[in-house]
Amino acid sequence: MDIVLIVLAFLAGVVATVLFIAARKPRTSTIQRSTSIAATPSAIFPLINDLRAHRSWSPFDTDPNIQRTYSGPAKGPGSALEFSERKAGTGRLEITDAAQPSQVTMRL
Numbered sequence: 001m002d003i004v005l006i007v008l009a010f011l012a013g014v015v016a017t018v019l020f021i022a023a024r025k026p027r028t029s030t031i032q033r034s035t036s037i038a039a040t041p042s043a044i045f046p047l048i049n050d051l052r053a054h055r056s057w058s059p060f061d062t063d064p065n066i067q068r069t070y071s072g073p074a075k076g077p078g079s080a081l082e083f084s085e086r087k088a089g090t091g092r093l094e095i096t097d098a099a100q101p102s103q104v105t106m107r108l
Contacts, residue, residue, distance in 0.1 A: 040101075042101045044101075045101040045102070045104070046075075049075050049079075049098050050074065050079070051075075051079050051080070052070060052074065054093075063085055063088065066083050066084070066085040066088065067085065068081060068082070069083075070082075075095075077095050077096060077097055077098055078095065080092060080093065080095070081094075091108060092107075092108070094107045
């Protein structure tokens, strides 16, 4: 009986520790990535800032079965791409900010 109580106390301590650590984590997270491309920013910016041009360069947009719906302006902030595909699922990519020629911020 003493061994069972020790094991239960240990498990309760582990659960309490995990819950304590989880409670201290932020509710949201941000992932940022960057890379270097051997081209001028003015040559790259129009391709990134136009979601309709996304298919010409994106390594993630290769499936011809993806259903695409564009909304908002043709380019820049507010421009959005909604996509749906059986394997990949559904999602929305929206340009939230753009500073020519060096920055395009998107929300996935």
